[in-house]
Amino acid sequence: MTFDFAQNHFELFQLPILFALDNKQLDAQYRALQAEWHPDRFASGSDAERRLSLQASTQVNEAWQTLRSPVARARYLLALQGVDTQEETNTAMPMDFLMNQMIWREHIAEGKASQNVERLEELNSELREEMGALESELAQQLDVAQDFAAAALSVRKLRFMEKLDQEIGDAIESVLF
Template identity: 60%
Template sequence: MQPSGFNFQQNHFQLFGLPQSFALDATQLDQHYRALQTQVHPDKSAHLSEAEQRLAMQHSTQVNEAYQTLRNSLRRARYLLSLQGVDTQEETNTAMPVDFLMEQMEWREAVAEADDVSVLDELEARLHRETRVLENELAGKLDNEKNYADAAGLVRKLRFMEKLAEEIHSAYDAIDS
């Protein structure tokens, strides 16, 4: 059971029939995902041989992994850079501009001191705005300028922002309990 047009050699963007870019139409991604899922869902292969069922499971897994990668801006940026042979060096290159690190410390202090949901709401809204600015800058570096070294630096910053969002969510949980 090889769904029409399914090819394990395709990159995630090709799999979903989308342009290979950081800027992404989320609605289109969701539509293509649902369409592919109807083709490759394991339930559709229950009547097939064991080998064909394994292949169907691999197809389904590839579709799910590709979808999870493309729908998350940090993962999508990493993936785009990997397609260009660029390592973001997130584990080894932790050097960041001093002003960015100072801002991160201020953010974390504000989150730690937040004792009210409204304060966390405000921090979360501000983080969301700043993340969007960073993602727009990343789109420019990846899609327009093809400046992959600068894009890798922005990915490292975006990772900090994602961790900060997790800390804010943990702070919500702490206030709720």
């Protein structure tokens, strides 16, 4: 049994190194790989076999989680190109984007204060729509234009929006539960 830990995630799933992704193919490959490497397959195996299967199965899960999330996938593609998305260090965001963030935050705070789950759900789907639009831009930036600096900015923007998404989710939970 051999598992090539040096392969990148796309190679592991036998997918083209692109942002555009066939989710069905990803899931089918994921299941095929887990069917081969999951620790349940080696429960009666030797220590070495069990250890390798744990590492391989962990790697398959990690790769799957990275590829199925648009932000993580974009970040990973950029890393393959040697481009750091600078999500922790580069905080210079365009002014209109920051203004928009503030408005989002106000809306979420209002929805939370008034315990309005419907409003929060509405905000959530609006946000998801905006994120979807940004993801389409990413596909263009990464797969067509290969403008990695622009793509890195899109990733930073999506990171902000993911935080908003998380906040809305937390707000809904705090009202519901």
